[in-house]
Amino acid sequence: MKIPPVKGTRDFYPPDMAxxxxxxxxxxxxxxxxxxxxxxGPIFEYLKMFQIKSGDEIVEQLxxxxxxxxxxxxxxxxxxxxxARMVNQQINSLPRPIKWxxxxxxxxxxxxxxGRFREFFQWNIDIIxxxxxxxxxxxxxxACDYLQEAGLTPDDIVVKxxxxxxxxxxxxxxxxxxxxxxxxxxxxxxxxxxxSDAFEEMLAGQVGDKNKRNKxxxxxxxxxxxxxxxCLQLSEKAKESVEELKRLFELLEIMGVAxxxxxxxxxxxxxxxxxxxxxxxxxxATELRAIGGGGRYDDxxxxxxxxxxxxxxxxxxxxxxxxxxxxxxLLDEQxxxxxxxxxxxxxxxxxxxxxxxxxAKLRRAGVSANFDYKSANxxxxxKQASAQNVKKCIIIGEELKENKLAVKDMxxxxxxxxxxxxxxxxxxx
Amino acid sequence: MKIPPVKGTRDFYPPDMAxxxxxxxxxxxxxxxxxxxxxxGPIFEYLKMFQIKSGDEIVEQLxxxxxxxxxxxxxxxxxxxxxARMVNQQINSLPRPIKWxxxxxxxxxxxxxxGRFREFFQWNIDIIxxxxxxxxxxxxxxACDYLQEAGLTPDDIVVKxxxxxxxxxxxxxxxxxxxxxxxxxxxxxxxxxxxSDAFEEMLAGQVGDKNKRNKxxxxxxxxxxxxxxxCLQLSEKAKESVEELKRLFELLEIMGVAxxxxxxxxxxxxxxxxxxxxxxxxxxATELRAIGGGGRYDDxxxxxxxxxxxxxxxxxxxxxxxxxxxxxxLLDEQxxxxxxxxxxxxxxxxxxxxxxxxxAKLRRAGVSANFDYKSANxxxxxKQASAQNVKKCIIIGEELKENKLAVKDMxxxxxxxxxxxxxxxxxxx
Numbered sequence: 001m002k003i004p005p006v007k008g009t010r011d012f013y014p015p016d017m018a019x020x021x022x023x024x025x026x027x028x029x030x031x032x033x034x035x036x037x038x039x040x041g042p043i044f045e046y047l048k049m050f051q052i053k054s055g056d057e058i059v060e061q062l063x064x065x066x067x068x069x070x071x072x073x074x075x076x077x078x079x080x081x082x083x084a085r086m087v088n089q090q091i092n093s094l095p096r097p098i099k100w101x102x103x104x105x106x107x108x109x110x111x112x113x114x115g116r117f118r119e120f121f122q123w124n125i126d127i128i129x130x131x132x133x134x135x136x137x138x139x140x141x142x143a144c145d146y147l148q149e150a151g152l153t154p155d156d157i158v159v160k161x162x163x164x165x166x167x168x169x170x171x172x173x174x175x176x177x178x179x180x181x182x183x184x185x186x187x188x189x190x191x192x193x194x195x196s197d198a199f200e201e202m203l204a205g206q207v208g209d210k211n212k213r214n215k216x217x218x219x220x221x222x223x224x225x226x227x228x229x230x231c232l233q234l235s236e237k238a239k240e241s242v243e244e245l246k247r248l249f250e251l252l253e254i255m256g257v258a259x260x261x262x263x264x265x266x267x268x269x270x271x272x273x274x275x276x277x278x279x280x281x282x283x284x285a286t287e288l289r290a291i292g293g294g295g296r297y298d299d300x301x302x303x304x305x306x307x308x309x310x311x312x313x314x315x316x317x318x319x320x321x322x323x324x325x326x327x328x329x330l331l332d333e334q335x336x337x338x339x340x341x342x343x344x345x346x347x348x349x350x351x352x353x354x355x356x357x358x359x360a361k362l363r364r365a366g367v368s369a370n371f372d373y374k375s376a377n378x379x380x381x382x383k384q385a386s387a388q389n390v391k392k393c394i395i396i397g398e399e400l401k402e403n404k405l406a407v408k409d410m411x412x413x414x415x416x417x418x419x420x421x422x423x424x425x426x427x428x429x
Numbered sequence: 430m431k432i433p434p435v436k437g438t439r440d441f442y443p444p445d446m447a448x449x450x451x452x453x454x455x456x457x458x459x460x461x462x463x464x465x466x467x468x469x470g471p472i473f474e475y476l477k478m479f480q481i482k483s484g485d486e487i488v489e490q491l492x493x494x495x496x497x498x499x500x501x502x503x504x505x506x507x508x509x510x511x512x513a514r515m516v517n518q519q520i521n522s523l524p525r526p527i528k529w530x531x532x533x534x535x536x537x538x539x540x541x542x543x544g545r546f547r548e549f550f551q552w553n554i555d556i557i558x559x560x561x562x563x564x565x566x567x568x569x570x571x572a573c574d575y576l577q578e579a580g581l582t583p584d585d586i587v588v589k590x591x592x593x594x595x596x597x598x599x600x601x602x603x604x605x606x607x608x609x610x611x612x613x614x615x616x617x618x619x620x621x622x623x624x625s626d627a628f629e630e631m632l633a634g635q636v637g638d639k640n641k642r643n644k645x646x647x648x649x650x651x652x653x654x655x656x657x658x659x660c661l662q663l664s665e666k667a668k669e670s671v672e673e674l675k676r677l678f679e680l681l682e683i684m685g686v687a688x689x690x691x692x693x694x695x696x697x698x699x700x701x702x703x704x705x706x707x708x709x710x711x712x713x714a715t716e717l718r719a720i721g722g723g724g725r726y727d728d729x730x731x732x733x734x735x736x737x738x739x740x741x742x743x744x745x746x747x748x749x750x751x752x753x754x755x756x757x758x759l760l761d762e763q764x765x766x767x768x769x770x771x772x773x774x775x776x777x778x779x780x781x782x783x784x785x786x787x788x789a790k791l792r793r794a795g796v797s798a799n800f801d802y803k804s805a806n807x808x809x810x811x812k813q814a815s816a817q818n819v820k821k822c823i824i825i826g827e828e829l830k831e832n833k834l835a836v837k838d839m840x841x842x843x844x845x846x847x848x849x850x851x852x853x854x855x856x857x858x
Contacts, residue, residue, distance in 0.1 A: 002517060002518055002734060003475070003478060003514045003517075003518075003733065003734065004518075005470065005471050005474070005514075006471060006473060006474060006475060006496060006500075006502055007496065007498075009470075009471030009472075009473070010471065011468075011469075011470050011471070011511075011515050011518075012468055012469040012470065013468055013515065013519065014466035014467060014468055014529070017466075017467045017468050017469055018467075020469075021467065029795075030792075032797055033792045033795060033796065033797040033798070034792050034797070034798075035769050035797060035798065035799040035817075037443035037446075037766075038443060038446045038447075038450065039440075039441055039442055039443055039446050040441040040446055040449075041434065041438075041440050041441065042434050042435060042438030042439065042440070042548050043438075043472060043504070043534060043536065043548060044435060044438070044492070044504075044536075044548075045434070045435060046432070046435060049432060063473070063494050063496075063502075064494065065492050065493065065494040065504075067435060067436065067492075067538065068538050069436075071435075073435055073492075075472070075473075075494075075504070082440075085432045085434075086440050086442065088431060088432075089431055089432075089433075089440075090442065095816055097802060099799075100443070105472060105534065107472065107473075109496065109497050119471050119472060119473075130802045132802050132803070134785075134802050135802060141789060141792075145792055145793060148793070251785065254782050254785050254786050254789070255785060255786065255789040256786070256789055256790070256793070257789075304432065305431060305432065337466075340464050353683050356563075356680065356683050356684060357683050357684065357685070360570060360574075360683070360684040360685055360686075361685070362462075363459075363462045363463050363570075363574055364574060364577070364685070366458075366462060367462060368461055368462040368463070368464060369462070369463075369464065370464040370528075373526060373559045373561050373563050373564060374561070387524060388464075
């Protein structure tokens with residue numbers, strides 16, 4: 001009877017765990033150096049929490065459960081509702097700007113496919129309390145900072161950036177009604193994922209007027225910010241949005257990550273709650289799903305019962321990123337199992353206790369050390385050590401009577417006698 | 430509308446998260462230096478997985494849910510079933526001994542009380558494939574190694590140790606039938622948690638014969654291993670168990686942690702699955718629930734459909750441990766929010782871009798840095814820096830034209846001019 005893990009979930013054996021840790025440790029390190037503090041919430045929340053932001057459609061993508069009082073709960077499919085809840089709870093005491101990050105474990109009952117599991121980890125960065133586009137630039141910088149840190153270059157990835165506010169203004173100027181915007185975003189978000197005739201058919205389902213449809217198709221074919229300023233009649237608000245995007249690109253240039261970034265009017269983000277700059281990160285070949293994405297969401301805290309506070313952030317999951325890092329050879333190279341620093345062996349059973357004592361002392365001193373459980377002969381112990389990929393072996397034998405230990409370098413095979421007390425003192429440093 | 434977290438769960442604001450990270454990072458560090466490798470499984474498993482080890486009673490303590498195919502799942506209340514599943518799946522390829530650790534997030538639908546939440550983190554250490562008591566000693570050493578590392582001493586905590594095998598032999602010699610042992614363990618496990626008359630009443634419900642009951646009460650009052658050897662008629666198997674316990678204490682002495690450890694026949698562990706050495710860790714004053722516990726469970730892998738392989742391990746949760754560390758003043762001392770290394774300020778808006786550029790460069794070099802989003806005047810920027818507990822401020826002003834930066838130490842107030850390029854090169858080192 002072999003019991004499998006639940007469909008769409010992953011077992012993390014030590015080599016898988018090393019890769020997961022390497023990705024997550026990188027996220028944490030880059031978050032901290034960019035001035036973000038870590039937070040987390042519970043793995044489940046009241047079900048209604050997730051409906052606030054994403055509507056009732058989200059329910060079928062949730063793993064839902066009940067508490068002992070029969071209340072409806074769900075395993076979190078994202079952390080943003082928890083963030084909004086937590087910030088609102090302490091809104092009067094938290095100094096602003098709030099720069100927080102988290103690496104939640106999330107679950108979604110979606111169909112598993114390449115780069116998509118039912119359980120995954122997602123890096124979240126948010127700046128709350130800054131309405132200036134500088135915060136959006138910083139958030140994009142943080143993403144690029146990590147991707148560079150992981151070894152990726154502008155040859156590998158691209159951050160595609162647009163503005164939801166600008167798109168709204170342009171669509172309004174085409175004659176789309178305010179109330180039609182939200183469902184239209186969901187359609188436009190599908191554009192790059194569908195063949196053009198399928199997209200146009202979907203668009204026709206949303207926008208009845210052929211003239212307007214053509215204008216939308218024309219608009220979505222725009223390739224640069226300049227083209228927008230040059231070719232279209234812009235409202236004041238649209239002009240401001242274009243200027244904001246231009247300033248964003250200037251800031252990304254100053255921050256040294258402009259090489260990663262392009263304007264792409266096709267970046268819409270399906271969710272209703274974005275209000276300004278939006279972006280998505282892709283592998284350059286666009287062979288994979290989005291690595292991550294984010295943007296400005298100035299209305300969300302209010303929806304969760306708090307005040308209206310500006311906010312911007314992103315989420316990057318571990319699945320697609322992991323595939324890309326593996327494809328580029330960046331994961332395996334850096335993660336060959338290091339093995340313990342020392343293996344404490346002995347030539348004769350009379351030295352067994354001393355071996356255990358020394359191993360314990362090494363560990364207490366912060367040095368990793370193993371020993372053999374079977375009191376086998378020396379050659380078997382050394383074989384164990386090799387199998388464990390140990391760096392050095394300490395061999396305890398007759399020399400102990402003169403207060404000496406043999407230390408064997410397992411890479412070079414070189415062996416030397418060292419003073420017992422000096423050796424331990426050195427390790428404790 | 431303030432939305433609370435679900436009852437029994439915790440929000441981790443940055444100061445709480447720092448404490449949680451400090452505890453978990455300590456667990457991980459100590460695990461690695463003791464030669465353990467990290468693993469993890471999914472947050473939920475098939476419900477039946479948890480019934481294999483703990484029977485049907487466990488079901489009401491679980492948060493259970495269904496997948497889209499209607500299969501019964503549950504959020505894991507412990508990781509041992511997952512460990513057994515994972516090890517069995519790769520039993521033929523995993524080199525032994527298997528020394529694994531994990532820090533799972535677990536959920537149990539129990540009544541929340543002091544030191545008990547419905548969601549918590551638990552450090553698990555297991556050695557699989559070693560039947561020698563040396564592995565039990567090592568496991569206990571690892572627990573002590575961490576507790577010492579965290580700043581606790583034998584004045585603060587005690588590891589109470591016994592043997593389930595020895596207890597079984599002694600109870601059999603009193604005349605308890607093999608089939609009565611399992612329910613009796615559950616009663617004996619309650620002994621230290623109940624007033625003596627309540628315990629004796631509970632015992633009477635399990636053991637009808639008054640004579641046997643008195644012998645059990647006498648047995649449970651034994652205070653040392655010597656007393657057992659001296660006073661009781663021991664079967665061969667009981668003698669072996671006593672010898673094994675004696676060897677365990679010798680090994681703990683050699684390892685340098687004997688000061689933490691005592692023999693306590695009252696340590697029974699409620700669960701059916703222990704087969705040998707068992708232990709529990711308590712605060713010395715015994716004012717709190719157990720900090721952790723563990724023991725040998727040689728039959729478990731077989732129960733999960735694998736071969737019979739020796740195994741021993743422990744679990745230590747974050748809740749009771751956190752209370753103890755806090756009470757001893759060990760948590761807060763070490764965790765005052767460090768704040769970023771640098772805040773990059775400027776004397777005049779003309780230097781704003783340079784400030785952003787330098788902050789980005791510092792971050793890329795691995796140094797944490799913040800800046801002001803509002804381009805406020807210098808004194809407001811310095812105030813921001815102070816509020817963020819920043820160590821040093823870089824002030825960019827006219828001196829930049831001579832390629833110089835002012836660096837202000839926020840603790841001493843001392844300010845000095847440094848060479849721009851040299852400074853950046855230094856940071857990048």
